[in-house]
Amino acid sequence: MIKKVSGILIAIIVAIGIFFLNKPMGELPALGQFFSPTHGFWQNASTDNNKTSSIVIKCINGDATVVYDEYNIPHIFADNEDDLVYAQGYVEAKDRLWQMEFQTHAAAGRLTEILGNRIISGHSVLDADRFSRRIGILRAAHNSVKEMEKDPISKKIMESFSAGVNAYIKQLKKADYPIEYKLLGYQPEEWSPLKCALLMKYMAKDLTYYDTDIENTNALRAFGEEVYKKMYPDFPPPALDPIIPVNTKWNFTSVDTFSSKNTATTKTALLYSNPQKALYANKFYGSNNWCINGNKTKSGKPILCGDPHLALNLPSIWYAIQLHCPTINVEGVTIPGAPGIVIGHNDSIAWSVTNSERDVINNFAVEYSADKKSYKLGNAFVPFEYDVQVFKIKGSKDVVDSIRMTKVGSIVYDENYGETNDKKHIATYWRAEEPSNELMTFYYLNKAKNHQDYLAALDYFSCPGQNFIYADAQNNIAIKQQGNFMLRTQFTDGIFVTPLANVDITKLKARIPNAQNPHILNPERNFCSSANQNPVDNNYPYSTSGHYENYRNRVINSVLTSTVQSSWKDMAALQSNNLSLLAKETLPTLLATIISNNSETSNQILRALKSWNYEANMNLTAPSYFYKLWSYIEETTYDELLKTKSSFRLPENYTTANLILHEPDFVLFDIKNTANIEKAQDVVQLAFQKTVAFFEDYTKNKDKNLQWSHYKNTTVTHLARIPAFSVSDIPIGGYNNIVNATSEGAGPSWRMIVDFAQGKPTCYGIYPGGQSGNIGSIKSTNYIDKWSKGEYNTLHFFANKEEALKIINKQ
Amino acid sequence: MFFVKVLLISILSAVSTMFLPWYIPFVICFITGFILSNRPGNNFIAGFIGVGLFWLIYALFLDIKNQHVLSAKVAQLFSDSLQTSITGAVLIMITTFLGALLGGLSTMAGAMIVDDGSRKRLRKAVKSGRYTLKMK
Numbered sequence: 001m002i003k004k005v006s007g008i009l010i011a012i013i014v015a016i017g018i019f020f021l022n023k024p025m026g027e028l029p030a031l032g033q034f035f036s037p038t039h040g041f042w043q044n045a046s047t048d049n050n051k052t053s054s055i056v057i058k059c060i061n062g063d064a065t066v067v068y069d070e071y072n073i074p075h076i077f078a079d080n081e082d083d084l085v086y087a088q089g090y091v092e093a094k095d096r097l098w099q100m101e102f103q104t105h106a107a108a109g110r111l112t113e114i115l116g117n118r119i120i121s122g123h124s125v126l127d128a129d130r131f132s133r134r135i136g137i138l139r140a141a142h143n144s145v146k147e148m149e150k151d152p153i154s155k156k157i158m159e160s161f162s163a164g165v166n167a168y169i170k171q172l173k174k175a176d177y178p179i180e181y182k183l184l185g186y187q188p189e190e191w192s193p194l195k196c197a198l199l200m201k202y203m204a205k206d207l208t209y210y211d212t213d214i215e216n217t218n219a220l221r222a223f224g225e226e227v228y229k230k231m232y233p234d235f236p237p238p239a240l241d242p243i244i245p246v247n248t249k250w251n252f253t254s255v256d257t258f259s260s261k262n263t264a265t266t267k268t269a270l271l272y273s274n275p276q277k278a279l280y281a282n283k284f285y286g287s288n289n290w291c292i293n294g295n296k297t298k299s300g301k302p303i304l305c306g307d308p309h310l311a312l313n314l315p316s317i318w319y320a321i322q323l324h325c326p327t328i329n330v331e332g333v334t335i336p337g338a339p340g341i342v343i344g345h346n347d348s349i350a351w352s353v354t355n356s357e358r359d360v361i362n363n364f365a366v367e368y369s370a371d372k373k374s375y376k377l378g379n380a381f382v383p384f385e386y387d388v389q390v391f392k393i394k395g396s397k398d399v400v401d402s403i404r405m406t407k408v409g410s411i412v413y414d415e416n417y418g419e420t421n422d423k424k425h426i427a428t429y430w431r432a433e434e435p436s437n438e439l440m441t442f443y444y445l446n447k448a449k450n451h452q453d454y455l456a457a458l459d460y461f462s463c464p465g466q467n468f469i470y471a472d473a474q475n476n477i478a479i480k481q482q483g484n485f486m487l488r489t490q491f492t493d494g495i496f497v498t499p500l501a502n503v504d505i506t507k508l509k510a511r512i513p514n515a516q517n518p519h520i521l522n523p524e525r526n527f528c529s530s531a532n533q534n535p536v537d538n539n540y541p542y543s544t545s546g547h548y549e550n551y552r553n554r555v556i557n558s559v560l561t562s563t564v565q566s567s568w569k570d571m572a573a574l575q576s577n578n579l580s581l582l583a584k585e586t587l588p589t590l591l592a593t594i595i596s597n598n599s600e601t602s603n604q605i606l607r608a609l610k611s612w613n614y615e616a617n618m619n620l621t622a623p624s625y626f627y628k629l630w631s632y633i634e635e636t637t638y639d640e641l642l643k644t645k646s647s648f649r650l651p652e653n654y655t656t657a658n659l660i661l662h663e664p665d666f667v668l669f670d671i672k673n674t675a676n677i678e679k680a681q682d683v684v685q686l687a688f689q690k691t692v693a694f695f696e697d698y699t700k701n702k703d704k705n706l707q708w709s710h711y712k713n714t715t716v717t718h719l720a721r722i723p724a725f726s727v728s729d730i731p732i733g734g735y736n737n738i739v740n741a742t743s744e745g746a747g748p749s750w751r752m753i754v755d756f757a758q759g760k761p762t763c764y765g766i767y768p769g770g771q772s773g774n775i776g777s778i779k780s781t782n783y784i785d786k787w788s789k790g791e792y793n794t795l796h797f798f799a800n801k802e803e804a805l806k807i808i809n810k811q
Numbered sequence: 812m813f814f815v816k817v818l819l820i821s822i823l824s825a826v827s828t829m830f831l832p833w834y835i836p837f838v839i840c841f842i843t844g845f846i847l848s849n850r851p852g853n854n855f856i857a858g859f860i861g862v863g864l865f866w867l868i869y870a871l872f873l874d875i876k877n878q879h880v881l882s883a884k885v886a887q888l889f890s891d892s893l894q895t896s897i898t899g900a901v902l903i904m905i906t907t908f909l910g911a912l913l914g915g916l917s918t919m920a921g922a923m924i925v926d927d928g929s930r931k932r933l934r935k936a937v938k939s940g941r942y943t944l945k946m947k
Contacts, residue, residue: 003851007923011841014916018834021909032913035906036833037870041885042906045877179881724887776881 024185034182044179046777052808057090057167059083060160066091067804071793072771072779075322077801082160084325085339089164089191092319096336096773097169098178099315101188102719104195104337107141107202109133109391114186116394120721126391126399127418133389134403134412137205140433141197147435148193154439158193161339165191179776180720186394199337200439204432206310207464210547211361214422215649217497222646227667230659231651234491234543235534236550237658241557243467243479243530244518246537252516254541256487258507286549286741287354288575290529290556291471291479293522298565299757304471305571306343306352309741310749312716314726314780316769318343318750322797323446330446331763331797333750336773340442343750345761345797348449349472350754354530356465356481357546360431362508364408364500368425372415375406375427376501382407407505409433422647427500429508431484436462451476451521458482459514467530473756479528480519481535485512488543495545512542527560529553531739550654551581551737568755568764575751576790577739583626584614586657590629593681594688601699602692616740618709618733627735628694632687633660637680639672653737660684708733714742716768716784718775725775730768732788740790751792764792813857816847820861820914825869836862836910837917844921851919858918863911870906874899 021032034040054067064078064087074091078084093100105111109132117126132138148154169188181187220228240246291304310317318333323341332344343352367376374381387403387410404411406427413423437460444457454470458480461468465483470476487510488494518535520528531552535544559574591610596602605625612622634656641648659666664680671678671686678686698704705711709731718725734740734747741747752765768787772779786792798804820843824836840858848854874882882899889897 003923004925007851007920010916011920011924014837014841014913014920017913018837022834032909033833035902035909036828037866037873037906037910038828039833041881042870042873045873045881047873047876179885722888724884724891775884776877778878778880 029183030185039175041179041182041776043175044182044774044776046772046774046779048777048779054805054808057087057164059086060163065801065805067798067801067808069796069804069807071320071783071795073320073322073793073795074771075796075798075804076324077804078325081325081327082156084323084328085157086160086164086167088321088323088334088339089161089166090168091164091321092334092336093165093168093191095771096315096319097165097172097188098180099719099773100165100191100195100199100337102180103202104198107132107137107198107205109138109389112391112393112399114184114394117396126393129391130389130401130417131412132205133387133391133401134410134417135205135209135428136410136430136433137198137201138389139387139410140201140204140430141194143433143435144197144201144437145194147437148197148439151437151440153443154437157339157439157443158196161196162191162193165337178774184720196338196439199335201432203335204464207355208360208432209430211359211363211428212547212649213361213363213495213497214426215647216495218422218646218648219641220496222640222644222648223667230663230666231655231668232649233655234545235538236548236652236654237662239550239554240534240537241550241554242534242536243481243528243553244520244536244540245523245525248520248536248539250516250540252541254489255513255516256489256510256542258487258504258510286532286552286736288529288531288552288556288739288741289352289354289467289469289479290527290560291350291469291477292527292560292563292566292571293471293477294475295526296560296563296566297757298567299755300475301473301756301759302471302475302477303566303568303571303756304345304350304352304469304477304754305575306469306750306752306754307575307748308343308353308355308750309747311746312714312749312768314716314718314769314775315773316749316767316783318767318769320765320767320771320795322795324798324800328447329797329799331795332752333765333767338442339439340446342442343752344446345754345763346446346448347473347760349445349454349470350756350761350763351445351454351468351470352752353466353468354532356467356483356535357532357548358465358481358483358485358535359494359545359547360463360465360483360486362408362429362486362494363497364406364427364429364503365497366406366411366425366427366500375404377407377503378501384411406500408500408503408508421645426497431486432463434462434484434509436460436484438462450474451478454478455480455519467535469528469530471754471756473759473761475756476522477526477528478519478521479530481517481530482514483517485517485542485544486510487512488545489541491543491545493543493545516542518544525561527557529556529560531556548652549737550652552739552741555579555581555739568753568757568762571753572751572764572790572792574739575748575753576734578616578733580614580616580623580626580735580738582630582653582657582737583612583616583623586660587612587614587626589661590633590684590688593684595685597689597692599692599696601696602688605688605692605695616708616733616735616738618731619707620733621706621708621711623708623733623735624706624711625691625695629687629691632690632694633683636671636683636687636690637668640668643672712744714747715745716781717745727781727784730784730788748787751787753792761797763795763797765795766792812847813853816843816854816857816918817861817864819843819847820858820918821865824862824865824914834913836865837913840914840917841921844918844923845925846921848922848925851923854922855915855919857915859911859915861918862914863907866910867903867907870903874903 067075076087109129287308293302294300319336322331330346332341374383385405391399408429413419440460461482462484470478532549533553608622616623660680714730715728734742750767766787770780770782823839827835844854886897
């Protein structure tokens with residue numbers, strides 16, 4: 001009897017044990033299931049080491065064949081466009097399902113549903129979700145879906161693509177879920193067109209949502225117009241090298257016939273102050289693209305290069321793929337979850353994009369009524385509308401957030417969310433919320449045969465504004481900055497906080513006609529290029545305010561100007577160019593003023609800097625010293641911005657450099673709270689002393705290596721911020737403002753070169769990651785090594801299925 | 812008998828987990844213990860080895876074919892969150908021990924619930940064909 005009872009007892013204990021091991025506990029996964037080799041993480045240990053393979057997918061109308069080449073790049077062959085896009089959805093989900101869904105959850109402000117309301121590296125997940133909904137990513141995506149449904153082509157694409165993704169999800173066994181689902185304990189949900197739209201708006205947010213109206217207003221109020229213009233000049237002094245060559249004439253007249261010119265410079269009467277200040281960094285993501293025509297190449301045919309710079313993540317932001325059916329044959333990269341090819345080439349043309357960096361956000365100061373239920377517009381008070389959002393939270397009750405909506409956009413910060421003195425009573429208008437159908441741009445670009453097709457395709461593109469570079473097999477080259485840009489006349493338009501009561505909504509929503517966007521075809525200089533610099537000089541009839549770069553563009557343009565008889569290898573070398581023009585232009589002046597204190601470290605730093613060739617190569621120590629020195633120079637110069645309660649934006653590096661070189665008496669060089677009036681040279685000397693002190697301390701720890709790549713520690717970070725799934729200390733040079741823009745956590749996310757030398761395009765490409773999204777596969781990181789060395793995969797571009805299947809038989 | 816039991820548990824576990832939940836081996840252990848009774852200790856060891864061996868061999872197989880890419884990362888994940896040093900080999904040991912322990916306890920419980928006398932009578936009844944399943 002005792003035996004029987006204890007038997008039952010043990011059985012109960014085991015059952016309870018299994019019950020708990022089957023449930024996620026806090027941040028721990030369901031441990032029993034997780035460790036079970038038949039269902040848990042061991043199942044994600046990819047045993048698929050085949051070099052090449054092929055599968056057949058049952059699509060809507062027939063079968064599609066997918067051939068995976070030796071780089072794990074799928075080449076899809078279908079009999080019609082519906083099946084092609086269906087198979088694309090299936091194949092993308094097969095490799096990247098978790099990433100696709102996680103990114104759309106992030107965009108939709110739904111991370112709390114899978115993560116719960118926890119704090120991840122100092123940030124509340126719920127706050128991040130609320131921010132996404134408050135700025136309107138979800139609203140923008142819904143607008144976009146409505147617009148896509150109006151066009152039968154885009155409607156069909158979204159539906160077929162979603163069906164393909166869902167077909168993959170449906171056949172997926174629990175044991176085969178990507179490991180992140182098992183770790184976080186949730187299941188994939190059905191894919192929908194809204195998710196595709198969310199992905200595009202996620203990119204729009206990434207590439208446009210860094211508005212500094214509040215910071216600009218603060219600076220204007222704190223320092224006055226004269227100083228402001230030196231801190232944030234509309235055109236970079238002294239060397240402007242815009243996308244469209246200087247002195248280009250524009251044969252159109254401005255459509256800005258609005259009488260209400262901006263008066264912000266005189267009428268803004270507020271100085272925002274933010275106790276929890278966050279200084280706006282002057283380092284945004286950038287990108288390079290360029291092309292040269294036959295006059296500059298050995299082959300007499302054009303070469304086009306694309307190099308978007310984004311945050312370096314695993315799984316990679318890009319996914320390489322070839323799509324083939326009787327009406328389409330295109331190859332390149334796409335964002336997993338988006339149909340078509342975003343950057344790539346077909347038989348006739350090649351294209352790539354860089355971010356326009358144009359300001360597409362306006363902030364308005366709102367005057368509330370006494371009960372805070374209405375706001376002043378014109379002379380009347382208009383009641384707020386409310387966007388009521390529900391947040392489901394894993395392991396907790398729902399949270400409801402109601403967002404005040406004005407006629408221009410939402411009030412992001414209020415008494416319920418993140419309000420500070422700086423972010424008080426501000427309504428934000430964001431261009432990405434306007435209806436748009438960017439999908440059609442890629443659909444038509446994928447099929448484009450010539451320059452006219454390219455321009456027609458671009459007309460659909462609204463936000464984020466991009467510089468689309470173009471080259472074709474007929475030796476034409478072009479670049480166009482395309483987007484739904486605001487009609488701004490003066491430089492001051494739209495860059496300060498202005499009273500909402502005075503807004504002219506018609507003008508706010510008005511746009512520059514597509515035909516008037518900066519564009520050039522076959523320029524005399526035989527090349528086109530962009531690297532996030534000013535699009536135009538001041539001959540252009542509109543203001544193009546934004547955050548612009550002024551180093552990478554000049555390095556690229558000077559190389560392209562002098563280049564002759566180029567091959568794709570020369571272009572590859574330029575993509576990996578490590579010249580720090582910032583150092584080259586400033587360091588001689590800095591060194592002339594620095595006095596060594598004759599300590600060992602001080603002499604060592606000066607020796608390294610004096611013998612430096614300004615190349616930020618991975619094995620040098622000089623870049624480590626220089627960039628630390630530079631950050632101390634910024635910190636010392638802009639103490640007025642850092643040591644106050646107001647939020648400010650750091651001036652661009654070229655502005656600071658220019659002030660040091662040409663205006664050493666500039667007022668901001670003076671350090672507050674000292675009796676003397678400091679000048680640039682005093683700042684530099686002080687910054688150098690701080691640098692010496694920093695490295696004296698730094699080298700005390702013998703593990704720390706001063707070589708640039710170790711010091712910089714370039715890391716490709718897992719999307720869920722899991723360090724164990726990330727790759728760090730990647731041996732690569734480069735930095736911000738350098739053509740090889742590899743910084744600590746951002747950089748070249750897809751290096752592509754399309755060479756028309758053979759009459760047909762050959763594509764060389766690489767990105768820091770791998771095709772697989774499964775961290776348990778070597779295929780998830782196998783490109784990183786080549787990428788860091790500046791090497792490329794020579795992509796296959798098959799004419800038909802038979803040709804593709806041959807590579808499998810070769811193995 | 813002992814080796815038959817071990818083999819039975821291993822094979823049935825391997826087959827059933829292909830389409831049933833992860834904890835099904837332990838149900839099998841319980842039933843095996845229930846039907847093929849023996850001393851509790853003997854049963855415990857049979858279940859321990861039966862599931863443990865299956866999980867060990869399967870996890871090892873997957874890990875080796877994967878060239879330890881995944882186990883290294885998951886080990887790092889646990890090392891980071893538990894602030895200790897865990898390796899892929901430790902993960903294999905945890906996996907094996909977890910399966911073995913649950914397997915052993917389940918088999919033992921199954922054996923203990925029915926006493927040997929009633930099991931003998933039951934067997935006799937089944938053999939002689941006089942046993943009928945009583946259902947309401």
